[in-house]
Amino acid sequence: MGEYRDFREIEKTNVSKNDKNIPIRLGSIAQIHEGYKERKGLARYNGEECVTVSIYKESGKNTVTVSESVRSELERLKEQYKNVIKADIVYEESRFVKQSIDNITGELISGGLLAFLSLIFILRNMESPLILLTVLPISVITTFLLMYLKDLTLNVMTLGGLSLGIGMLFDSGNVVLAAIERHVRNGLSVKEASLTGANEVAGSITSAVLTTVIIFLPIVFLKGIIGVVFGEMALTITFSLLVSLAVSLTLIPMLSALRGNKVWSRKFDQWSFFKKVATWENEIDVRFVKGLTNWLGKPKRFFTGIAICFVVVLILISYVDKEFIPKVDTGEFKIEILNVKGSSLSSTSELVEELETKLLKEKEVKHVISNIGYDEEQILSRSGGEVGTHQAQIRVVLSTERSEKTKDFIHRFREKIQHARTIGIHFYPEEDMLSKILSPDSKAVTLEIEGNDLATLAFIGENVRNEISKIQGITDSKSSLESENREFQVRFDEDKMSVYGLSHQYLAGILKTALKGTVATRLRINDEEFDVRLRYRQSDRKYKEDISRIIIRTPSGDAVFLDQAAEIREGKGYASILRIGQSRVNRITANVENVKQSAVISEVEEYIERLKLPVGYKIHFGGEKENIDSSMRELLFAFVLAVVLIYMLLAGQFESLLIPLIMLCTIPLILIGIIPALLITGNSFNISSFTGIILLVGIVVDNAALFYEYVEILEHDQVSLKEAIIGSGQIVLRPIIMNNGTTLLGLLPVALELGEGTEFQSPMAVTVISGLAASVVLSLFLIPIAFYYILKWQRTRRKTI
Structure with missing residues (x-):
């Protein structure tokens, strides 16, 4: 009832009456015909035409959870319609997230x-390592509890923080256990x-842990995305270290006391391999004492050698x-294809098909998803904001068993x-979620030219683009104003509009209906719905004169032509115009x-x-370089603040x-180990490696503080300054090697990048490992020699006074 049985019945619809009060039917003033919507886009999957469905999660929802729910529902639908449809998930953001977390978790376990x-x-027995091993699960479980209370999730950053702290978790326990064993060997029960x-080293290890905590504390309070992302990692490290400190001062002494004297006999010393280890340890101890004694007598040579190494490293910094942020290989990339402007959908489709065929012949390629043209009802944002049947995008998913990196x-x-046969092909490696969050505009080079005149901006931009394209290594250069469209430009006359009582919104609506068409309603016929689109005939909207004669009904009921209220002219325009503040921008x-x-x-x-x-125009960096400068300023501020807090402590x-x-003056010298390591491994200097340097500051200061504390203890026992320096070096030799060794080995799997998604943590791990190697020399030689001459000068000065 009340439904049209056929679209032709629409012709009989009364729309108005004439002067003689006779009804005017729609069919008498319009052509009504049935047809298909003009096709503007299509999609293909591995060469076969398909329908693509993109699913986005709500803000704040967990990506992995949503993805698993979607996958479960899809499996149900596939089973329900198994003879009707074939559906595959070709892109899943959570896949890389889960794989990264699994890899980091595996490296965390292997590191432990x-x-x-x-x-x-090192200890050559099973009991002591087992006691220290109790620190690990208790610290990790308690850390997870604190993370839960703080609403932190298990992600790449928090697990990365835990993997950084995994070696450091043993440090406090190592120092406590070494002190206990030394007193047992000296005859105490x-x-x-x-x-x-435990009492002897409680102050030093508490200070050491607080030093590391202070190092990361300012990061938690950084504003912006850097603070949000790295704040979670900082909190995770802080939680794990504070818990390990509590365990080291309570559980380890208790378990040591329960062992009994008979357990302290080193059964492993009877094995030939461990006999050699004991020999090596004694040899290292003897050589260390001999070396330290020798350099104490030749401080100028030692400090000159360190200075030369430091100068060489400063020169090498420019080569890093x-x-x-470090580039993470997700195994996916996009190809953007530009055909000649005005090209038909079929013409662009043929070009894309050629590329698809070549891609599918590559054994490393798993999926190829192509989107050609666009969907009128759901225009997705493209680079530069431009859409058309001359554009296409191919997403390529490589096999996880590929033999080469995505960039290669x-x-x-x-x-x-x-x-x-195209006018432009641009490649864009797909980024991981963290990179997208930290650097939304991740192009390696982004230049922004500011000015007012679009033509001048376009001219300057084209020259700049051509010039930088000549630089070796530059690829896929683009200008946001490089593509002009022929168009009819309608400029409203404010005075004439006010005379007729017309508004911009009203005129824009009429233009849209006349030229593009408006879906006035939906027609229901036999339980099917069809769009009813209202617009001018093709012959009435083809030329400039046609647009000029578009009829406008004024509020008073009068009819005027569009050119009576606006100026219509043919020209060229840009698909999008970027602005910074009030200035127009051409982004290269x-x-x-x-x-x-x-x-x-x-x-x-x-x-x-x-x-x-020209006067009034300026050019500056944006994007990646702007992110580097801004983030480094924030991290540098956090670093300086942390150093000040450590000094006060x-x-x-x-x-x-x-x-x-x-102690603090020795910090820059860790670059002696870091810079060559970054060059050898091919890692860059980025926020990940800089975070590793921040972590190293705490370790270097901790070793120096531990050494100085033993110097004070030995001096209190009426030992000469030189003997106190050498004796303290012998005492801290094993704890420093043990602490640095466990931290180094704990990070080794991360540094080796053994799985996907570990590239972000790798520079941090390489930095810490190489910095630890340098810190051994600083802690065992530079610090003792510096302390010896400073303390000697202080005592001489006191005697003189």
């Missing part, structure tokens, strides 16, 4: 196991040794690549298709391939310095202003 084995190797040893595959495939972007990004940035900077722009602990200053 390596740290445990290193303790057996196990219970007395446990109490005396610099970037905002892109480089090889780019060479293969360099003669493709480019990727960097197979060349150090920092080297390319330097060349671009040199070009910008030489570039002369140490000054209060040792009641001296000079001693903490000496």
Whole structure:
């Protein structure tokens, strides 16, 4: 009832009446016909046409949980319609998240196991490492509890923080256990040794843990995305270290006291391998004492050697690549294809099909998903904001068993298709979620030209793009104003509009209906619904004159032509116009391939310095370089604040202003180990490696504080200064090697990048491992020699006074 049985019945619909009060039917003033919507886009999956469905999660929802729910529902639908549809998940953001978490979890476990084995190797018994091993699960479980109370989730950053702390979890326990064993060997009972040893080092290890906590504390309070993301990692490390401190001062002394004297006999010493280890340990101890004694007598040579190494490293810094965040290989990338403007959908589809065929022949390729043209009802944002049937995008998913990295595959495939029949092909590696959050505009090079005149901006931008494209390594350069569209421009006349009582919104609505059409309603026929689109005939909207004669009904009921209220002219326009503040911007972007990004940035900077722009126009970096500068300023502020807080802590602990200053002055020297390691491994200097440096500050200061505390203890026993220095070195030799060794081995699996998703943590791990190697020399030689001459000078000065 009340439904049309056929679309032709619409013709009989009365829409108005004429002067003689006779009804005017729709069919008498309009052509009504049935047809198909003009096709503007299509999609293909591995060469076969398909329908793609994109599913987005709500803000705040967990990606992995939502993905698992969608996958479960899809399996149900596939079973229900197994003879009707074939459905595959071709892109799943949570896949890489889960894989990254699994890999980091595996490396965390393997790192803990390596740290445990290193303790057996050094201590040469099973009981002591087992006591230390109790620190690990208790600390981890309690850390998880604190994370839960703080609403922290298990993600790449929190697990990365835990993997950083996994080696450090043993440090406090190592120091306590070494002190207890030393007192047992000196004749105290196990219970007395446990109490005396724990009390002896309680102050130093508490100070050491607080030092590391203070290092990360400012990061928690950083504003912006850096604070949010790295704050979670900082909190995780802080939680794990505070818990391990509590366990080391309570559980380890208790378990040591329960062992009994008979357990302290080192059964492993009877094995030939461990006999050799004991011999090596004694040899190291003898050589260390001999070396330290020798350098104490030749301080100028030692400090000159350190200074030369430091100067060489400062020179090498310029050769280390610099970037905002390390590039993570997700195994996916996108290809954007531009055909000649005005090309039909079928023409662009043919070009894409050629690329699809070549891609599917590659054994490393798993999925190829192509989107050609666009969907009128759901236009998705594209680069530059432009859409059309001359555009297409291909998403390529590589096999997890591929033999080459994504960037290498892109480089090889780019060479293969360099003669493709298109006017533009751009490759964009797919980024992981963390990179998207930290650096939404992740192009290696982003230049922003500001000015007012679009034509001038476009001209300058084209020249800049052409020039930087000549720099080795620059690829996929684009300008946001490089693509102009022919268009009819309608400029409303405010005075005439006010005379007729017309508004911008009203006129824009009429233009949209006349030219593009408006879905006025939906027609229901036999339980099917059809759009009823209202618009001018093709012949009435083809030329400028046709647009000029569009009829406008004024509020008073009069009819006027569009050109009576506006100026219509033919011209060229841009798909999108970017602005910064009140200035128009032409954004030039480019990727960097197979060349150090920092080297390319330097060349671009040199070009910008030489570039002369018209008055009123300026050019500056944006995107990646802007992110680097901003984030490094934030992290540098956190670093300086942490150093100040550490100095205040140490000054209060040792009641001296000079001693903490000496400890802190050795911090820059860890670069002696870090810079060569970054160069050898091919890692860049980024926020990940900088975080590793922040962590190292705490470790270096901890070792120095532990050494100085033993110097004070030995001096209190009426030992000469030189003997106290050498004796303290012998005492801290094993704890420092044990602490650095467990931390180093705990991070080794992360540094080796044994799985997908570990690339973000790898620079941090490489930095810490190489910095630890340098800190051993600093802690066992530089610090003792510096303390010897400073303390000797202080005592001489006191005697003189």
